[in-house]
Amino acid sequence: MKAKNSLNPALVVESALRIVDEQGLEALTVRKVADEFGVTPMALYWHFSNKEALLDAVGDLVVSTVREPDPKLPLEDYLREAMGALVEAMRSHPGATPLLLTRMLTNQVGRDITEATLDKLMSAGCDAQKAASIAHYALMISMSLVSGQPGADVTVKPAEREEAVAAKLAILQSLPDDRYPRLRAAAPSFVDCADAAGYYGDAIDIFVNGVMVDLRALARS
Amino acid sequence: MKAKNSLNPALVVESALRIVDEQGLEALTVRKVADEFGVTPMALYWHFSNKEALLDAVGDLVVSTVREPDPKLPLEDYLREAMGALVEAMRSHPGATPLLLTRMLTNQVGRDITEATLDKLMSAGCDAQKAASIAHYALMISMSLVSGQPGADVTVKPAEREEAVAAKLAILQSLPDDRYPRLRAAAPSFVDCADAAGYYGDAIDIFVNGVMVDLRALARS
DNA sequence: ACCTGAACACCGTTCAAGT
DNA sequence: ACCTGAACACCGTTCAAGT
Numbered sequence A, B: 001m002k003a004k005n006s007l008n009p010a011l012v013v014e015s016a017l018r019i020v021d022e023q024g025l026e027a028l029t030v031r032k033v034a035d036e037f038g039v040t041p042m043a044l045y046w047h048f049s050n051k052e053a054l055l056d057a058v059g060d061l062v063v064s065t066v067r068e069p070d071p072k073l074p075l076e077d078y079l080r081e082a083m084g085a086l087v088e089a090m091r092s093h094p095g096a097t098p099l100l101l102t103r104m105l106t107n108q109v110g111r112d113i114t115e116a117t118l119d120k121l122m123s124a125g126c127d128a129q130k131a132a133s134i135a136h137y138a139l140m141i142s143m144s145l146v147s148g149q150p151g152a153d154v155t156v157k158p159a160e161r162e163e164a165v166a167a168k169l170a171i172l173q174s175l176p177d178d179r180y181p182r183l184r185a186a187a188p189s190f191v192d193c194a195d196a197a198g199y200y201g202d203a204i205d206i207f208v209n210g211v212m213v214d215l216r217a218l219a220r221s
Numbered sequence C, D: 001a002c003c004t005g006a007a008c009a010c011c012g013t014t015c016a017a018g019t
Helices: A009-023 A030-036 A041-047 A051-063 A075-091 A094-106 A108-123 A128-147 A158-173 A181-191 A196-220 B009-023 B030-036 B041-047 B051-063 B075-092 B094-106 B108-123 B128-147 B158-173 B181-191 B196-220
Strands: none
Touching: A009 A030, A009 A041, A009 A051, A009 A094, A030 A041, A030 A051, A051 A075, A051 A094, A075 A094, A075 A108, A075 A128, A075 A196, A094 A108, A094 A128, A094 B158, A108 A128, A108 B181, A128 A196, A128 B128, A128 B181, A128 B196, A158 A181, A158 B094, A181 B108, A181 B128, A196 B128, A196 B196, B009 B030, B009 B041, B009 B051, B009 B094, B030 B041, B030 B051, B051 B075, B051 B094, B075 B094, B075 B108, B075 B128, B075 B196, B094 B108, B094 B128, B108 B128, B128 B196, B158 B181
């Protein structure tokens, strides 16, 4: 009935990523992917040892779209570029963001970017531990910016976002103005991200500036 | 057979948090909590409308342990104290960390800390949007530091951590030394956190210093 | 008011069997 | 080599029923 070799692993991964994009990471199910190919859930287990392996492959697919910054850039610029490139790739697939954590140390592209980042930091005087910390901070911050972008909650399905945003705003606006005046004023910004470019740019600036302050202090001692 | 009123909601939440601490967030199951009280899963639905409500309550329990910094502290110190207090509370319950995101805007304690933080920032010249961004960054960074602390992966059950760490390290150490010298040197730090206090302190320093640079630039314009 | 019992629509995964 | 079918041990949740 069913043709053999109908299941191209690369297509399966693409399909899984599409589901993550459209319905969120939690909605990704082995059975759903199988349905997309008109196949039994167990068919996937021939190509992927388990669901985790499939998720890793989805993560690899996203990491492979990360633009690699020029390794010849000076540290400060390289850091900015690397974080920007990560954010850009993840914003195209916000639901897949958590999958990138492990990939930066196991995937080809991820490892190359990590190695270059470490090299810049250690050339600037960091020891291995400090360099690892800073590289790790940069990744975690990039990830959490995307995962936590106001109005783009990863745990909420794309379809239900507008209502969720409106509901949150209504709750905050109903707070007593004498006790929470600042929170009420800032409520729209907490609930939805009016200026996404600014949201990411400011955070990267703050982090990179902080790192540079840290490194200058290191150089003085 | 079973005594009535045997289910104290506060005790249920504590029990749920204990399960999260011992087995991780993903292992928390309505059925498991019910078993702890020798009760049918459905018994919990009388006290919590669904699992999400139970999780929110667990989040509230953790937020309630966050030490509230002195609101009279100057901005820079307040930021440090607030992030430190958040990190401290979350480190006691790493598995529950993701639950804090929503709680900082809905819970009493969370709202008070958020309001104080916003007030400091806006008094220092930020508009509402910038203040919201920075407060949000501070929370996201604190959360991601704990969630992503090397060697304390939240997605790995506490019991299986040692092996997981050793396995990761072995993989990184097997990389070609000519291509990934920095990564190999930094591998132990990526895989396990030798100096937790330094890991958190450095990140908070970097962020707070970055914020101060940003605010000084703002004041000049 | 508070809890049980049975059932439903899901999961990921095993294992043996088909082609 | 590649996929199916049936089954297992789980999920969260509904709904009616008990006390």
